[in-house]
Amino acid sequence: MQLAPIELLGLVAGAFGTFAAAPQAVKIIQTKQARDISLTTYLMAMTGGILWGLYGWFEGSLSIVFWNGVSLLMCASIIWLKLRHSGEPG
């Protein structure tokens, strides 16, 4: 499969956006602290991911559904970690 340079750029751009939440998840797991993190931010990002997933579904774009599915999982993990560790003393 030959990938056009512009689509390679889009792929790298998407990977950065999708995996940006990973270091945040690692940080919460390591420090067990999540007090300063905004729950609303990740709820909004998750809602955006669900809506983009629907958009991709209706447009028949597997890449949009796939990448937003991954984003959704990342955001859900942060929300779970945040709820689990927020109550602990700073």
Added chain:
Amino acid sequence: MQLAPIELLGLVAGAFGTFAAAPQAVKIIQTKQARDISLTTYLMAMTGGILWGLYGWFEGSLSIVFWNGVSLLMCASIIWLKLRHSGEPG
């Protein structure tokens, strides 16, 4: 201008994603605390925004350039707030 329902869905999805960082910025401004926030996460999200902006530029898509420009400003604000307030005691 008549907007197709699917494009309206894309617009709402994009708005959620782009403005997700706003509550995080407000939270840091209010609490003056940003210790638990991952700098890498926002640096990666900003890199993704720059790459998507380039993608939109080469594809001639004003919407992609515009929304990623807004995302970029949001991420840059969080990074600035994080660096400013991270050193303060928890």
